[in-house]
Each structure stands twice: as C-alpha cells, then as structure tokens.
Amino acid sequence: MLKKFIKSIYSIGTTRRLSRTMRWALLGLTFSILSNSIFTGGVIPAILLVGLPAWAVAFNNTFGVFSDFLSPIGAWVVDRLGSFAALAGAEFVEGILCLIVALTPSTLGMWKWMLLALSCLLLVTGQIIDISSEIFEVEIADNEHMLIEYNGYASVVMSVFGTLLGNVLGSFIATKSLFVLLMLSAVLSFSCTITRIFSQKDVRKTQQVSELGDSDSEDTERTNVLKSNRETKTKLLLATFLLTLTPSLFNAYTTMGYAHEVKINAITVIYGVVGVCTVIGSLVYMRLIKRMNLRSVGVWGSAIIAFGMIALSIPNFWAALVGWGLESFGFVLAGHAIITSRQLIIEREYLPKFTGWVRLASAIAAAGGSWVSWWIYTYASWHVLPLISLVPAIALVAICALTLYKNRLTE
Numbered sequence: 001m002l003k004k005f006i007k008s009i010y011s012i013g014t015t016r017r018l019s020r021t022m023r024w025a026l027l028g029l030t031f032s033i034l035s036n037s038i039f040t041g042g043v044i045p046a047i048l049l050v051g052l053p054a055w056a057v058a059f060n061n062t063f064g065v066f067s068d069f070l071s072p073i074g075a076w077v078v079d080r081l082g083s084f085a086a087l088a089g090a091e092f093v094e095g096i097l098c099l100i101v102a103l104t105p106s107t108l109g110m111w112k113w114m115l116l117a118l119s120c121l122l123l124v125t126g127q128i129i130d131i132s133s134e135i136f137e138v139e140i141a142d143n144e145h146m147l148i149e150y151n152g153y154a155s156v157v158m159s160v161f162g163t164l165l166g167n168v169l170g171s172f173i174a175t176k177s178l179f180v181l182l183m184l185s186a187v188l189s190f191s192c193t194i195t196r197i198f199s200q201k202d203v204r205k206t207q208q209v210s211e212l213g214d215s216d217s218e219d220t221e222r223t224n225v226l227k228s229n230r231e232t233k234t235k236l237l238l239a240t241f242l243l244t245l246t247p248s249l250f251n252a253y254t255t256m257g258y259a260h261e262v263k264i265n266a267i268t269v270i271y272g273v274v275g276v277c278t279v280i281g282s283l284v285y286m287r288l289i290k291r292m293n294l295r296s297v298g299v300w301g302s303a304i305i306a307f308g309m310i311a312l313s314i315p316n317f318w319a320a321l322v323g324w325g326l327e328s329f330g331f332v333l334a335g336h337a338i339i340t341s342r343q344l345i346i347e348r349e350y351l352p353k354f355t356g357w358v359r360l361a362s363a364i365a366a367a368g369g370s371w372v373s374w375w376i377y378t379y380a381s382w383h384v385l386p387l388i389s390l391v392p393a394i395a396l397v398a399i400c401a402l403t404l405y406k407n408r409l410t411e
Contacts, residue, residue: 021140021199022150028195029133030157032091035188036126037166039098042174042181043119049178050112060119067123068363074127075356083135083352088196090128095189097121102182115178131355138343138351140199144407148294151340152286155332159282163275232345233354235403237361239298239338242396244362246305247327248369249392250312250385254320257382262317270324277325281332293407294337294344298400301333306393312386323386334400341405 018026047056078086101118104111141147173181258266288297305327312323346354373385 018146018150018153019142022142022146024195024199025137025140026150026153026157028192028199029154030161031188031191031195032129032133033158033162034166035094035185035192036122037162038170038173038181038188039119039122039185041167041170042178045171045174046115046178046181049174050106050115052112052116056116060116063120064123065363065367067120067127068359068366070124071127071131071359071363072353072356074124074131074359075352075354077128078132078135078356079352083132083139084196084200086128087132087136088193088200090125090132091189091192091196094122094125094129095186095193097125098182098186098189102179102186106178127359131352131359134339134343134355135348135352136196136199138348144344144405147343148289148340151336151343152289155282155285155336156279159279159332163278232403235399236338236342236345236354237358239396239399239403240342240358241361241365242392242399243302243331243334243338244365245369245392246309246389246396247331248366249373249389250309252370253373253377253382254312254385257377258317258320266317269321273321273325274328277328278332281329282336284329285333285336288333293405294341295400295404295406298334298337298341298404299397301330301335301337302393302396302400304330305334306330306390306397309386309390309393313383313390315383334396337400337404341403344405 043060047060081089097118101111101114104114137147137150141150170181173184255267255270258270285297288300292300308323308326308328308330310323311326312320314320314323342355342358343351372388373382376382376385376388
C-alpha cells in the first residue's frame, strides 16, 4: 500500500476536463478566496492604521468564533433560499458592504468603527457562502467523478490564492491604501456573483437538453450512491470534529512556546513551512484522487497528521518544523477527502442542514481545543500538547477508514 501511495504522488495521470459550468464555479471560487483572503490579510494592519484600540483585534477574533456557532442558522437560510440564491446573494451583499465603507469619507469619526463592523459582518456572510457553495457544487456537478475532480482543483486554488497570495497581498495593500483594499474586495465579490449567474445559466441549459433526451439513468445511479444513515452522518460529524480538534489542541500554544524558547523568528519560520506544505499537499491531493479513492486519501492524510504529532513531540525546534510540515500536508489530504465524501454521501435534500451542523461541530472543537490547550499551557507544560493531539489524530485514522467515500475516480 505504501508503494502505491508513493507511486500515486509521482504519477502524471490524465487531467479530466471539467464542464463549462464547473469551470465557471472554479473561477468564482478563485475570486471568492482572493476577496476573503485579501480582506482578512488586511484586517490587522487596517485596525492598527486607523487607530482602533488593541481590544478590537480580540473582539474580531471572538466574533469569528461566535459566527461559527451561527452556522445552523446559515444552513437554514441556504435551505430556504436555495444554494444559488444564497451564494450569489451573500457575495453581492459582501460587495455592497465593502463599497459602502470604501465610499464613506475616512475623515468621519465613525469610519474606523465601520471598518470593524464590516469585518464582523463579512464573517457572518462568509458562513452562508461556505455552506451554500458546498451545496452549489453538488448541484452543478454532472456526476460524482466530476465533483471529486473539481475539489482537487479547488484545493490548489485555496492553498495558492488563499494561503500564499491573498493574505500577503492584503497586508501589503492595507499598508498602502485602505480604499484600494476595500474597492478590490468589492470588485472581486461582484465578480463572484457574475460567475455564479453564468454557472446557473449553464445548469438550466443542461437541464433543458436532458429533458429532451433520456438521461435519467445517470441521475438514478447518482441518487443510489447518495445514501446515508444516522450512523454514517454521526461518523462524518465526528471526522470533522476530530480534524478540527487536533490542531486546536496544540497549534497556537506550541507556536507561542517555541517563539519564547528559540532565538530566531520562530513564528515566521513556522508559518512559512506551513504555507509551503499546504500548497504541496493540495498539489499531491489533486494527483492522488486520480489514483486512489477518497477513503484511502483520507486515511493517509490522517496518518500523516499523526506522524506529525509524533515529530512535534520531540523537544527540538527543527523536529517540530518537520511535524508542522507533516501536519499541514496531511490536513489538506484528510480535510478535502472528508468534505468531498460528505458532499457525495449525504442526500441533497439533507446536505444544507447537515453542513450547518458540521460547521457547528467544527466550531465546538476549535473553541474546546483552544481552552484545553490554554489550561495545559498555563498550569502544566506546552511540550505535552502534541502528544495529547495525537489521540484525536489516531481516532481520525479509524473514522476515515470506516466512513469516507470509497468509489474511485475512473478515467
């Protein structure tokens, strides 16, 4: 199995051509990731530039956790409006909000508070966008193979335009001009809305053609695949919970520990390693899904996370860097395998609500893990945090082996 895994990474494979609908969706995702990451990367510099108090950063982060707990409400909105209306509408609203703040004179005393309010409102609309985009992708995919292929490309887009490009670009633009930052975010949000409209038009054309012909067999085959029960849903929820819990138990306070312990700029080095390994992980994921099923990819990803925890447990900064790299690499593989499996296994009519509960489970894991790690950091030793994180990582291996989608993408 190890030989097959290594061979899958280096195999060239054949790139499956996405439908025009899915290409529009991928372009929309690119605009969305860029808009979000540029604004997110510029939030901290913007708060410092406009003279907001230091607690504004903490308030923004706390509101982000609070918005995660509102995900079931976001799922209800998506369920009521439909994925297209919720997705296009939320992205359009984001553009309007950025435009309003951009066109408001910065000389007004309330302008800096408008900037803080905007960052909080975008966290709420972001919940709706994340949930509705997951449903929208399922609805416009011709079949499960195209959805798996699409998510492979999406993983690369998220890592390159989000992790590497967007945050850095946003931070740079914010230090030069907040007006340009806000206008760019608005333009990208409006561009997202336009791509969604084009995707929806293509879907309607395809449906009209399908009604003239006899294409029910493929839909029936897809419907038969998408069968889930309560046990499967519970395991998928648990997979997301464990995936989020593992880094939340060690990441922040282990980083702080090494930042105080080593003389070099540890945080910058750690972020650099994580960014590079995330991009590599997305590229490898796109290759692996052509050679292995999602269940195997998820198992390998979660196993690599576990090995990363072992490396992080070694009391040496350079061994810890290897651990961070492995954890970031494995997180991409396991994360995308879990998300795509969820899209394929859960029935369409239940997917919006289920996605909302999944995001709530993730928020609980993130908040709970952060408080546990804080307690251990304060009253014990941060060196034991990776060892504690190893427990959910090992459990994740078992859950992925039992639950994830096991049909392989065939050429």
